[in-house]
Amino acid sequence: MSPKESVCSRSYFLVVMVFVHVYIVNVIALLLYVYYTGEGDTGTAAGPASAPPHRATPAAATATTTTGTAPAPPSPSLPKHHNLSPLGRLQRLEGIKVGHVQRLDLLPNKVHYMKTLSMKPLLFEVPSFLSEEECKLIIHLAKLKGLQESQIMPSDLQHEAIDEMDISKEEIFNLLDYNQDGQLQMKEVLTLLRFGDSTWITPETVQEIYTGLKADPDGNGLLSLEEFKQLNTNAFQTYLRQHGVEKSELVRNSKNAWLYQGEGAHQILRTLRHRVIKLTRLPPEIVEHSEPLQVVKYEQGGHYHAHHDSGPIYAETSCFHTKLVSNVSSALETSCRYVTVLFYLNTVSGGGETAFPVADNRTYDELFLIQNDTDLRDTRKNCDRANLRVKPVQGTALFWYNYLSDGEGWVGEQDEYSLHGGCVVTQGNKWIANNWINIDPDVQRQVKFQQAISKYTNGEAPAKWAIDNIYQDLHVEL
Ligand SMILES: [Ca+2]
Numbered sequence: 001m002s003p004k005e006s007v008c009s010r011s012y013f014l015v016v017m018v019f020v021h022v023y024i025v026n027v028i029a030l031l032l033y034v035y036y037t038g039e040g041d042t043g044t045a046a047g048p049a050s051a052p053p054h055r056a057t058p059a060a061a062t063a064t065t066t067t068g069t070a071p072a073p074p075s076p077s078l079p080k081h082h083n084l085s086p087l088g089r090l091q092r093l094e095g096i097k098v099g100h101v102q103r104l105d106l107l108p109n110k111v112h113y114m115k116t117l118s119m120k121p122l123l124f125e126v127p128s129f130l131s132e133e134e135c136k137l138i139i140h141l142a143k144l145k146g147l148q149e150s151q152i153m154p155s156d157l158q159h160e161a162i163d164e165m166d167i168s169k170e171e172i173f174n175l176l177d178y179n180q181d182g183q184l185q186m187k188e189v190l191t192l193l194r195f196g197d198s199t200w201i202t203p204e205t206v207q208e209i210y211t212g213l214k215a216d217p218d219g220n221g222l223l224s225l226e227e228f229k230q231l232n233t234n235a236f237q238t239y240l241r242q243h244g245v246e247k248s249e250l251v252r253n254s255k256n257a258w259l260y261q262g263e264g265a266h267q268i269l270r271t272l273r274h275r276v277i278k279l280t281r282l283p284p285e286i287v288e289h290s291e292p293l294q295v296v297k298y299e300q301g302g303h304y305h306a307h308h309d310s311g312p313i314y315a316e317t318s319c320f321h322t323k324l325v326s327n328v329s330s331a332l333e334t335s336c337r338y339v340t341v342l343f344y345l346n347t348v349s350g351g352g353e354t355a356f357p358v359a360d361n362r363t364y365d366e367l368f369l370i371q372n373d374t375d376l377r378d379t380r381k382n383c384d385r386a387n388l389r390v391k392p393v394q395g396t397a398l399f400w401y402n403y404l405s406d407g408e409g410w411v412g413e414q415d416e417y418s419l420h421g422g423c424v425v426t427q428g429n430k431w432i433a434n435n436w437i438n439i440d441p442d443v444q445r446q447v448k449f450q451q452a453i454s455k456y457t458n459g460e461a462p463a464k465w466a467i468d469n470i471y472q473d474l475h476v477e478l
């Protein structure tokens, strides 16, 4: 592995963990984890940065079948025994090529057409997936439920937590100095500043902070270890809080509500679930036990900087939703959102496009995303530089895969090209809803999860198996 690749993996981790809203302590734990599993390489100036945790050949080969019936003939090409899984192989729609249109039969009296918007990620658009009445009803239900701020304002408490951790300045410096040149470049500093529910920091604000804190006395725009040591760990965030943080300076500026979609839910929400099952062709029991519907409202000026909906998969990674069956505690947790289905509930008067900065790029390079003067993930500034932008039109559904296939009919590696964000709404409000379909890359863990949750549904298992408990780490409150 080249130094550049391992560099990307590490910064990638930071970004991913930021956006799955893991608390700051977890992020630091993760940093240390990545750091120490990388052995001593980080100390040498010319050597590669720390290695990432082992990429999983998804679903560990040690997994055993839980069905106990019909043992398949041992075959090295089918290590995961998908054929034995009651969930079967996952269907994955074909994109064919950008612009390709295919007919869908989702409703008895209406034909839908689905257009391929990009191959990386595999992304589709389905106009009129929802009717105007259905969109209005979903917005109405969200209002009845009550919308909460999607991101809380940064607080002192989060920042105290980091102070209590026993990490030396040198260690943090080494973690951040990706290219190991003994200086922190702007892009390296920017990565530091994107922990948890913090403030989104631009290169301009970093310059302002350097000046305000006299952090860069030699004025070369770089932080040396000596200069870094003079700063408190939270100096940047503290400085910003003291100068006042606007909502527009957060990673996301929106409100949301979660709507339960299981048995007994409002008919429109059940209808939507069934339509999503038809659209994605994924096993109904998996879709039924995925996260509830998230409804999001962006007011004028609202945005969401580009992010991944779900993180990378390493051998050590566990999913929030299958934690109860895996009995493994891991520093690496993610939401395992195999698929995102995004619904536009209104036509936005101005702005509010969904941007895919690197869709169908030839390569994905994390460092390319954060240039010294331009951050392509910044949807307040650089949406017009995104490779693909989708205008919000009422009733349209966007649908994409956050993970590749493993080639054997199950979930494979993360598709980094699925990076996306919400551009600033310049006029009116923007209402969207998200359905995520959560699938554990370890097929046996997903099978165990399905078995456990069906027991709960039948009243045979304790309340910890309620949907709101399973997805509590994703901040779902029903
Ligand atoms: Ca550096």
Ligand SMILES: [Ca+2]
Pocket: 216, 217, 218, 219, 220, 221, 222, 223, 224, 227
């Ligand atoms: Ca300097």
